[in-house]
Amino acid sequence: xxxxxxxxxxxxxxxxxxxFPIFYNMGKTSAMPEPKLDTPVIKxxxxxxxxxxxxxxxxxxMQLLDNWRxxxxxEGNLVYESTGGKKYIMSLQNTCMHCxxxxxxxxxxxxxxxxxxxxxxxxxxxxKENEI
Amino acid sequence: MxxxxxxxxxxxxxxxxxIGVKGANLHFLFGIVVPYIAIxxxxxxxISRVMKWGRVPVxxxxxxxxxxxxxxxxxxxSKLDNPSTTSGVVGRMLLxxxxxxxxxxxxxxxxxxxxxxxxGSTKWLWLGGLxxxxxxxxxxxxxxxLFTEPVPAFLKNVEALDGFLQVGIPGVLISGVVLLLAVTxxxxxxxxxxxxxxxxxxxxxxxxxxxxxxxxxxxLMRYFLRVDLVSIKTLTMGLVTFNTKIxxxxxxxxxxxxxxxxxxxxxxxxxxxxHLGGVLLSPTRNLPNNSRMVRHVxxxxxxxxxxxxxxxxxxxxDKMKNAGLPVEKE
Amino acid sequence: MAKTPKPDELSKxxxxxxxxxxxxxxxxxxxGNWCYGAKPKNLETLHFPNPREWRVxxxxxxxxxxxxxxxxxxxxxxxxxxxxxxxxxDICVRCGACAxxxxxxxxxxxxxNMPVLRAELLRxxxxxxxxxxxxxxxxxxxxxxxxxxxxxxxxYYFFQCTECRRCSVFCPYGIDTAEITMMGRELxxxxxxxxxxxxxxxxxxxxxxxxxxxEPHTIVGNLSxxxxxxxxxxGIKIExxxxxxxxxxxxxxxxxxxxxxxxxxxxxxxxxxxxxLGLDYTWSTYxxxxxxxxxxxxxxxxxxxxxxxxxxxRRLGVKWILGxxxxxxxxxxxxxxxxxxxxxxxLEVPKSPITGTVFENTKSTKMVHVAEFTADLIKNxxxxxxxxxxxxxxxxxxxxxxxxRGMGLFEEPRYIINNVCNHFYExxxxxxxxxxxxxxxxxxxxxxxxMEIRMRGGLPRANAVKDVAEKYGxxxxxxxxxxxxxxxxxxxxxxxxxxxxxxxxxxxxxxxIMKGEKERTTDLRGDxxxxxxxxx
Numbered sequence: 001x002x003x004x005x006x007x008x009x010x011x012x013x014x015x016x017x018x019x020f021p022i023f024y025n026m027g028k029t030s031a032m033p034e035p036k037l038d039t040p041v042i043k044x045x046x047x048x049x050x051x052x053x054x055x056x057x058x059x060x061x062m063q064l065l066d067n068w069r070x071x072x073x074x075e076g077n078l079v080y081e082s083t084g085g086k087k088y089i090m091s092l093q094n095t096c097m098h099c100x101x102x103x104x105x106x107x108x109x110x111x112x113x114x115x116x117x118x119x120x121x122x123x124x125x126x127x128k129e130n131e132i
Numbered sequence: 133m134x135x136x137x138x139x140x141x142x143x144x145x146x147x148x149x150x151i152g153v154k155g156a157n158l159h160f161l162f163g164i165v166v167p168y169i170a171i172x173x174x175x176x177x178x179i180s181r182v183m184k185w186g187r188v189p190v191x192x193x194x195x196x197x198x199x200x201x202x203x204x205x206x207x208x209x210s211k212l213d214n215p216s217t218t219s220g221v222v223g224r225m226l227l228x229x230x231x232x233x234x235x236x237x238x239x240x241x242x243x244x245x246x247x248x249x250x251x252g253s254t255k256w257l258w259l260g261g262l263x264x265x266x267x268x269x270x271x272x273x274x275x276x277x278l279f280t281e282p283v284p285a286f287l288k289n290v291e292a293l294d295g296f297l298q299v300g301i302p303g304v305l306i307s308g309v310v311l312l313l314a315v316t317x318x319x320x321x322x323x324x325x326x327x328x329x330x331x332x333x334x335x336x337x338x339x340x341x342x343x344x345x346x347x348x349x350x351x352l353m354r355y356f357l358r359v360d361l362v363s364i365k366t367l368t369m370g371l372v373t374f375n376t377k378i379x380x381x382x383x384x385x386x387x388x389x390x391x392x393x394x395x396x397x398x399x400x401x402x403x404x405x406x407h408l409g410g411v412l413l414s415p416t417r418n419l420p421n422n423s424r425m426v427r428h429v430x431x432x433x434x435x436x437x438x439x440x441x442x443x444x445x446x447x448x449x450d451k452m453k454n455a456g457l458p459v460e461k462e
Numbered sequence: 463m464a465k466t467p468k469p470d471e472l473s474k475x476x477x478x479x480x481x482x483x484x485x486x487x488x489x490x491x492x493x494g495n496w497c498y499g500a501k502p503k504n505l506e507t508l509h510f511p512n513p514r515e516w517r518v519x520x521x522x523x524x525x526x527x528x529x530x531x532x533x534x535x536x537x538x539x540x541x542x543x544x545x546x547x548x549x550x551x552d553i554c555v556r557c558g559a560c561a562x563x564x565x566x567x568x569x570x571x572x573x574x575n576m577p578v579l580r581a582e583l584l585r586x587x588x589x590x591x592x593x594x595x596x597x598x599x600x601x602x603x604x605x606x607x608x609x610x611x612x613x614x615x616x617x618y619y620f621f622q623c624t625e626c627r628r629c630s631v632f633c634p635y636g637i638d639t640a641e642i643t644m645m646g647r648e649l650x651x652x653x654x655x656x657x658x659x660x661x662x663x664x665x666x667x668x669x670x671x672x673x674x675x676x677e678p679h680t681i682v683g684n685l686s687x688x689x690x691x692x693x694x695x696x697g698i699k700i701e702x703x704x705x706x707x708x709x710x711x712x713x714x715x716x717x718x719x720x721x722x723x724x725x726x727x728x729x730x731x732x733x734x735x736x737x738x739l740g741l742d743y744t745w746s747t748y749x750x751x752x753x754x755x756x757x758x759x760x761x762x763x764x765x766x767x768x769x770x771x772x773x774x775x776r777r778l779g780v781k782w783i784l785g786x787x788x789x790x791x792x793x794x795x796x797x798x799x800x801x802x803x804x805x806x807x808x809l810e811v812p813k814s815p816i817t818g819t820v821f822e823n824t825k826s827t828k829m830v831h832v833a834e835f836t837a838d839l840i841k842n843x844x845x846x847x848x849x850x851x852x853x854x855x856x857x858x859x860x861x862x863x864x865x866x867r868g869m870g871l872f873e874e875p876r877y878i879i880n881n882v883c884n885h886f887y888e889x890x891x892x893x894x895x896x897x898x899x900x901x902x903x904x905x906x907x908x909x910x911x912x913m914e915i916r917m918r919g920g921l922p923r924a925n926a927v928k929d930v931a932e933k934y935g936x937x938x939x940x941x942x943x944x945x946x947x948x949x950x951x952x953x954x955x956x957x958x959x960x961x962x963x964x965x966x967x968x969x970x971x972x973x974x975i976m977k978g979e980k981e982r983t984t985d986l987r988g989d990x991x992x993x994x995x996x997x998x
Contacts, residue, residue, distance in 0.1 A: 010182075025281060029375060032379060065301075114365055115287055117288065188544065194868075196868075200872045203821075235557075247925060261557070329479075335604055404553060424824045427801065438770075438773070439668050441774065444669075457679075
């Protein structure tokens with residue numbers, strides 16, 4: 001090797017940076033976050049179903065909420081008719097959070113995991129939660 | 133022709149997981165095995181390539197000097213373009229690697245009747261190249277969120293900056309869009325500039341198509357086809373904690389993206405993309421112009437056959453004496 | 463010899479690449495673009511392989527049976543010896559930034575004169591024989607076998623590169639086609655494929671000490687003609703010494719300046735300057751060449767020729783070495799000499815005996831450029847100068863490729879010119895300093911039979927001169943290179959008639975007021991000084 005010291009140091013830094021997640025997560029077990037659905041309101045529901053199917057909501061809730069916002073604020077339309085024909089008042093605070101009153105255990109679980117920062121709460125008031 | 137071959141290769145890569153995952157249910161192969169193989173091939177490949185370069189000596193001190201040398205004290209030296217010290221070289225390399233300084237000085241010429249040649253500065257390649265590399269880098273950094281738990285704080289800032297436009301849901305990240313635009317520019321340039329088209333090999337189109345398809349699948353996943361990010365992160369976290377899992381419900385587009393990325397990673401060490409390591413070892417850039425001050429040693433310098441003064445004098449002694457020149461032997 | 467087309471014909475240049483891919487387009491070796499092959503006697507003198515009579519235009523180049531093996535073995539060895547070669551084979555991304563930076567491409571439109579493609583000529587064979595992808599995928603991976611047609615293409619295009627390094631300035635990785643061309647030429651030389659114009663001067667230099675083959679008494683004779691001319695112009699009789707032991711300084715300059723106009727005027731400039739200073743220096747007839755045609759052949763031959771400089775300095779017992787105006791000579795002295803033939807621990811760190819300035823930047827090599835030396839003299843007010851004597855000249859300055867991009871000697875010559883001339887004009891800044899254009903005939907291409915490609919390669923430089931000639935009436939092109947002085951004269955006559963060529967020290971000598979000189983009426987060329995017209 002010529003300039004071996006510099007080259008090897010460079011390679012070590014490179015490999016170190018590249019494998020950084022391995023060391024960063026070492027010793028931690030990663031579990032898929034499980035948003036809690038055990039709020040009092042949900043417990044009382046007969047049919048435990050959100051406005052749309054669970055799969056749809058998982059992937060598309062942000063679009064849905066965005067859409068709701070536009071419908072309510074820009075068009076003054078307040079009622080959402082779901083695929084199943086049920087009607088809901090389009091309101092984050094009064095409809096969504098009525099059931100999902102546990103923001104920390106529901107919303108934040110996945111958002112933190114995926115490093116997503118929705119700006120819902122820069123206008124809306126999050127539900128008061130009992131500190132556990 | 134070269135471009136078409138490369139395009140076919142990349143389309144093939146897209147079809148493989150489409151068939152493999154959708155048709156044959158090979159989630160484990162495409163979600164776990166392929167990425168691991170790719171990473172191993174990449175790391176071994178990069179190390180061995182750089183070591184191969186490192187084993188070759190640098191026999192001569194041959195920097196390309198692009199400014200005034202260090203000479204008399206009252207003459208101002210170009211310390212970055214013609215460095216004579218290590219710190220100067222470091223500065224030159226940093227500007228080269230981070231800002232593509234040499235490309236910044238790019239020119240184009242025009243020949244008119246006369247003949248009359250004129251030159252002008254051209255920055256498109258520099259701009260396109262810089263946009264491409266930096267946006268790619270930021271996209272790469274953003275992906276760290278899929279491989280760390282908890283996500284390091286600085287990533288939140290990176291993402292906030294990247295998405296400062298706050299357009300759409302989920303918010304548009306500029307880096308991804310710029311990456312796709314820049315890689316498209318680099319491709320179009322290769323196709324439409326006659327000289328560049330003439331020099332282009334399949335090995336030039338292939339990585340462009342590959343990166344283009346990676347960007348497209350990434351953008352599709354984020355904005356259009358909607359994938360379940362939490363499941364994906366569960367898979368990727370499984371990879372880095374060696375606790376592999378294949379969660380249910382990950383769309384096939386993710387497996388396509390993953391195979392394209394794996395291909396790129398494994399391809400890097402055996403391709404021109406190694407320029408990212410090679411530029412650091414380029415002797416015309418990484419040496420100081422101090423070879424009159426400090427002797428540069430060539431490890432394989434060997435004695436050569438020479439024509440000595442004695443042999444010279446023996447041949448010309450009489451002529452030298454007649455011309456009144458001093459000689460060693462009378 | 464092919465007839466060189468007229469300038470208006472030559473400047474109709476087609477930049478559209480051919481329809482067929484470059485690998486499928488064999489090189490057509492056009493007359494006027496190549497030099498004659500090396501003669502056997504010169505190769506024998508240098509102990510180079512395969513000396514034989516051969517002609518470039520013949521089908522059979524009389525190569526050894528196993529020539530492919532020789533070349534590939536040679537390539538393997540060099541890939542293990544030069545990191546530049548290995549890295550530059552691997553990392554080019556073909557971005558095309560270099561494509562239009564080459565004077566030969568600008569002047570010819572031939573895509574294989576784009577630096578990137580010139581390197582690909584070699585890289586394609588490298589891929590085919592030294593990389594896995596190339597061995598398996600062949601043409602798809604940009605690989606091709608080494609055939610006779612490829613070898614001829616190498617010959618044609620590696621002797622259409624002047625190793626000027628302009629492409630390397632613009633390359634984002636600093637890939638230097640000079641390195642590629644040097645390797646290409648080394649490989650060709652393994653088969654006895656050199657040009658006559660390079661191997662001849664190299665053999666001369668080896669046996670006689672200089673390219674031109676001037677024997678010791680001829681050197682003395684040539685200088686004495688110049689001394690007579692100096693006496694005619696100034697009335698001062700100068701008596702330089704040769705091969706003198708115990709002198710403080712050994713002076714080495716390219717032999718071209720001892721032989722032909724306008725280099726001889728530069729040489730007269732040195733003689734007058736050193737006489738005026740009373741410098742304790744000597745010329746050498748053994749090390750009578752600063753230039754190095756070995757450098758255009760192989761690393762080993764370059765070292766063999768260069769050895770003489772330190773050997774002679776040691777034999778004569780001088781303290782340090784002063785080098786004249788030359789281009790590639792200074793690339794060699796700056797970047798190679800000390801590595802090959804040093805350490806020069808028998809010499810002292812150069813110190814100007816006139817000003818006392820210590821040239822710290824040369825403390826290892828112990829060799830000072832005459833422009834550094836003279837700039838220091840002027841800065842310290844040691845010369846009496848009358849720049850008005852050069853008032854008939856409107857001067858521009860051409861940076862030589864090698865002093866520009868292999869050294870960085872930019873301000874010293876400009877400082878001198880500005881002190882000895884009143885009318886100095888820079889050319890377009892995209893054609894000077896590190897972006898300077900080659901004269902078109904460097905690195906051993908200054909033969910007669912390849913005049914067409916020389917004039918094509920010379921077009922960008924000449925055209926920038928033409929621009930200042932039209933704008934400011936420039937009539938004198940100054941430079942610090944012996945090859946420039948020889949070849950720019952031809953290129954000016956062809957592209958910009960009326961502009962003459964000069965070394966910087968000719969301008970110095972014209973402006974310098976010497977102790978005891980008679981009233982000068984003419985410059986060194988015998989032309990009347992400004993205000994002296996009609997005094998003859």
